[in-house]
Amino acid sequence: MSSSYASSSKPKRRNSIPDKFIDRDQVEDYGQMSKSTGSVNTSNLNYQEPVHYDNKGTVFSSSAVATTTSSGKSSSSGHLPGQQDFAEKCQAVQGLLTGTKTVLENLRETNNARFVIQYPFLYSNENRKPERTQSFSGKAPVRRVHKRTNSLTGTFNLPQISNFQLEIQHRLLTPEDAQESNSSVNVLKLDMKSAEMSAIKKDSIAELLNVQIGKTLNHLQNLSARIADKSSKVLVAGDLNAGKSTFVNALLRKGILPVDQQPCTTLFCEVLDARENGGREAVHGIKDIKAYNVNDPTTYTIIDFEHLERVVSDNTEGYALLKIYCQDNRLSHESLLHNGVVDIALIDCPGLNSDSLKTMAVFARQEEIDVIVFVVSAENHFTLSANQFLWNASNEKAYLFIVVNKFDEIKNKEKCRRMILEQIKQISPRTFEYHDDLVHFVSSNAINVDGNPPHTNRIPEVDHLEESLRTFVLKKRSKSKLAPAGHYLHNLLYDIGVLAEFNRELAAKEYEQLTRELEEGEPAFRKLQRDGSRVVEEAERLLNEDCRYHGLLYVWNYAMELRDSMLEKIQNELSQCELSAKQEVSTCIEQIQAMPVQNISIDPIDAKLDKYFTNRNNNPIQIHIDPSDFFDLNLGLDLNHRMNENVGILGISGGALVMFGGKFLGYNVMSSVLKISNVVGFNNMRKLALPLIGLAGLGFFVYVVSDARNAVSRNVARKVRSHLTQSNYAEFQAHRIAYHGRKATRRSINYLRDCFRRAIDAEEQKRKEQREKAKVSDESKFYFGGVLSKAEEMSKVLEVLGIDVVEDEILAVH
Numbered sequence: 088m089s090s091s092y093a094s095s096s097k098p099k100r101r102n103s104i105p106d107k108f109i110d111r112d113q114v115e116d117y118g119q120m121s122k123s124t125g126s127v128n129t130s131n132l133n134y135q136e137p138v139h140y141d142n143k144g145t146v147f148s149s150s151a152v153a154t155t156t157s158s159g160k161s162s163s164s165g166h167l168p169g170q171q172d173f174a175e176k177c178q179a180v181q182g183l184l185t186g187t188k189t190v191l192e193n194l195r196e197t198n199n200a201r202f203v204i205q206y207p208f209l210y211s212n213e214n215r216k217p218e219r220t221q222s223f224s225g226k227a228p229v230r231r232v233h234k235r236t237n238s239l240t241g242t243f244n245l246p247q248i249s250n251f252q253l254e255i256q257h258r259l260l261t262p263e264d265a266q267e268s269n270s271s272v273n274v275l276k277l278d279m280k281s282a283e284m285s286a287i288k289k290d291s292i293a294e295l296l297n298v299q300i301g302k303t304l305n306h307l308q309n310l311s312a313r314i315a316d317k318s319s320k321v322l323v324a325g326d327l328n329a330g331k332s333t334f335v336n337a338l339l340r341k342g343i344l345p346v347d348q349q350p351c352t353t354l355f356c357e358v359l360d361a362r363e364n365g366g367r368e369a370v371h372g373i374k375d376i377k378a379y380n381v382n383d384p385t386t387y388t389i390i391d392f393e394h395l396e397r398v399v400s401d402n403t404e405g406y407a408l409l410k411i412y413c414q415d416n417r418l419s420h421e422s423l424l425h426n427g428v429v430d431i432a433l434i435d436c437p438g439l440n441s442d443s444l445k446t447m448a449v450f451a452r453q454e455e456i457d458v459i460v461f462v463v464s465a466e467n468h469f470t471l472s473a474n475q476f477l478w479n480a481s482n483e484k485a486y487l488f489i490v491v492n493k494f495d496e497i498k499n500k501e502k503c504r505r506m507i508l509e510q511i512k513q514i515s516p517r518t519f520e521y522h523d524d525l526v527h528f529v530s531s532n533a534i535n536v537d538g539n540p541p542h543t544n545r546i547p548e549v550d551h552l553e554e555s556l557r558t559f560v561l562k563k564r565s566k567s568k569l570a571p572a573g574h575y576l577h578n579l580l581y582d583i584g585v586l587a588e589f590n591r592e593l594a595a596k597e598y599e600q601l602t603r604e605l606e607e608g609e610p611a612f613r614k615l616q617r618d619g620s621r622v623v624e625e626a627e628r629l630l631n632e633d634c635r636y637h638g639l640l641y642v643w644n645y646a647m648e649l650r651d652s653m654l655e656k657i658q659n660e661l662s663q664c665e666l667s668a669k670q671e672v673s674t675c676i677e678q679i680q681a682m683p684v685q686n687i688s689i690d691p692i693d694a695k696l697d698k699y700f701t702n703r704n705n706n707p708i709q710i711h712i713d714p715s716d717f718f719d720l721n722l723g724l725d726l727n728h729r730m731n732e733n734v735g736i737l738g739i740s741g742g743a744l745v746m747f748g749g750k751f752l753g754y755n756v757m758s759s760v761l762k763i764s765n766v767v768g769f770n771n772m773r774k775l776a777l778p779l780i781g782l783a784g785l786g787f788f789v790y791v792v793s794d795a796r797n798a799v800s801r802n803v804a805r806k807v808r809s810h811l812t813q814s815n816y817a818e819f820q821a822h823r824i825a826y827h828g829r830k831a832t833r834r835s836i837n838y839l840r841d842c843f844r845r846a847i848d849a850e851e852q853k854r855k856e857q858r859e860k861a862k863v864s865d866e867s868k869f870y871f872g873g874v875l876s877k878a879e880e881m882s883k884v885l886e887v888l889g890i891d892v893v894e895d896e897i898l899a900v901h
């Protein structure tokens with residue numbers, strides 16, 4: 088498997104911007120416009136508009152980018168010298184930081200609520216153990232390195248993953264592999280160690296990404312705060328008595344710091360604009376530098392200006408630092424302390440000696456020290472301490488600003504210049520390379536510190552020094568404040584681009600797959616719906632037409648002998664009827680369950696017919712034998728009565744016929760009733776009439792005694808018949824059996840209907856989820872496309888700003 092992602096290069100610096108990223112005409116345009124306008128329209132770099140989902144794929148307002156590239160012309164290379172340029176870049180970078188934050192926050196939200204963002208780990212899809220793609224095979228893991236080039240027009244290459252072939256479920260590496268190999272993402276790189284190696288699932292990745300985004304947002308906040316901080320510190324260091332304090336006074340055009348022929352500065356003196364102290368000039372003696380707060384008088388001691396010289400030279404109070412707030416009424420283009428862009432603080436250091444060397448080195452390394460100005464006496468050149476300090480400092484700061492002071496004392500100035508430059512070349516080659524701007528030969532005490540010198544008295548060397556120093560501070564500040572943000576943004580935007588591109592591809596694939604599945608599943612779903620209706624209808628038909636059971640009450644021709652045997656026979660007949668009905672119902676249910684149904688599984692259920700057909704007769708017959716049952720004196724009157732009873736039974740059974748209706752019960756119940764009528768009525772009547780006629784002549788007594796057995800039989804039979812008639816026994820039992828038969832069958836049909844309903848509901852739910860997922864995938868596809876565009880555009884702006892350039896480039900331009 089190959090991947091264009093794998094074959095694409097990691098971000099290159101300033102040498103090859105993919106065309107899809109940068110409109111080269113526009114980049115050129117920036118340059119042309121910068122020459123004409125000389126300014127960056129930072130109002131057009133507003134990236135604070137929220138990112139929104141939009142079904143149509145309009146993911147975020149592109150006005151920022153559009154206006155930036157069309158009307159908001161920036162400086163072409165970002166190398167406009169001066170304060171304006173720096174201020175504009177600060178604003179622009181702040182805009183980019185804010186825009187990137189918005190994108191990240193939105194990504195996190197998307198990750199949580201919409202589309203689980205995945206990481207572009209690369210590996211083979213074919214083997215269980217992930218392997219490198221061809222492009223990576225046999226090579227060490229590719230790490231992104233900030234490769235610097237001379238070109239200012241390049242940006243990074245986003246990997247092209249349009250041909251990505253990985254399946255979603257196979258796209259994650261094990262944490263180990265991911266650690267060592269190809270995660271393309273650096274700033275947003277996940278801490279894979281914290282994830283359970285075997286359980287690295289999509290959700291785990293998503294959680295890790297959230298954590299990483301949180302960290303990144305914090306860092307963006309810090310970078311933003313750092314850029315917002317307008318202060319910058321210039322450390323003025325040098326040998327004892329080299330003229331550092333004189334030089335600082337000269338820059339301020341004020342004789343604030345004490346100057347002496349003897350070494351006099353014993354502590355660090357930081358000179359700041361009085362505006363930082365509410366516009367009041369003051370000296371604050373500080374013992375605990377970290378605790379110092381200009382608004383909290385308990386953190387410092389106010390020192391009178393008249394005592395400043397004593398404190399600076401003696402420092403008996405043991406101050407670590409003096410903060411000297413100084414009013415500078417000059418215009419911003421003349422003043423260093425307040426120059427309109429950066430509030431520069433000048434820190435006058437004690438002269439170097441072996442004791443102070445370490446302290447000085449620590450101080451110089453501080454992050455807020457943007458520039459080191461090293462004052463060296465032209466008379467003494469560089470001492471051993473100076474050499475050592477500069478050596479360390481040049482490692483730290485790369486470039487140094489060197490003031491060769493007391494040049495007025497030198498007779499052979501050229502020779503001195505040559506010798507000192509030679510020394511500088513040894514100590515800091517890069518400073519030497521730009522010595523025109525970084526090394527200045529002046530006489531600080533020639534500058535009038537009692538007020539602004541008249542224009543006629545201006546000293547060209549000092550003017551040049553001040554201009555160079557201001558520019559150097561601003562450039563260095565650009566480097567120290569903006570470059571970290573530039574670096575970070577550059578990498579971060581690359582990462583966002585990678586994630587967006589990768590996930591856009593995934594979303595597109597998921598959308599395609601889900602849409603295809605939905606389309607493919609449509610016919611089967613329709614068939615399932617049709618089957619459901621058809622099978623239930625068929626089952627209903629079976630219930631109504633084919634489920635039958637036989638008649639009732641075959642018992643009367645046996646019930647004539649004795650009550651118990653009659654009742655037993657009746658019960659047996661009833662049981663037979665139930666059994667027969669049960670078998671019919673069972674057959675019917677089997678037919679229902681055996682109906683051919685595709686695509687759904689219907690587990691046969693226990694019809695529980697015993698429950699419906701066994702011992703359900705809760706209306707037992709109870710006949711009591713009385714002494715009068717042995718006598719039957721109404722023989723002659725009995726015939727009509729019996730016939731009436733039979734008719735009554737028929738009528739009752741007719742009620743049952745109407746009640747159950749149709750073919751289902753009508754015939755069988757009626758035939759049962761007729762049988763009952765025949766047995767109990769006409770047959771028994773004939774059977775009993777013959778003995779009665781034969782015995783008539785023997786006399787009433789003989790008749791009564793001899794007829795007792797038959798009378799018992801007749802009376803018991805009459806009682807049984809009467810009971811059955813009065814209790815609607817036949818109708819009740821017919822109704823009961825029919826009711827339970829239908830109930831058992833209905834239960835099977837309901838089960839069948841439930842099976843279909845569940846299957847259809849499940850399928851419907853599945854398809855609904857698929858549709859929703861497809862919708863999210865479709866939106867995500869556009870969303871990530873939008874994120875990618877935005878990352879690209881912001882990278883382009885970042886590139887055009889040119890803040891992420893090395894000092895070589897800064898100084899070369901200058």
Ligand SMILES: Nc1nc2c(ncn2[C@@H]2O[C@H](COP(=O)(O)OP(=O)(O)OP(=O)(O)O)[C@@H](O)[C@H]2O)c(=O)[nH]1
Pocket residue numbers: 325326327328329330331332333334345346347348349350351352436437438439492493494495496529530531532533
């Ligand atoms: N001729 C001449 N003398 C200078 C120049 N700059 C300073 N001085 C003198 O050099 C002496 C020392 O000057 P400072 O400014 O106190 O020197 P420093 O480096 O601050 O001294 P410490 O802080 O004590 O190390 C003073 O007498 C100044 O007048 C200059 O350009 N030319």
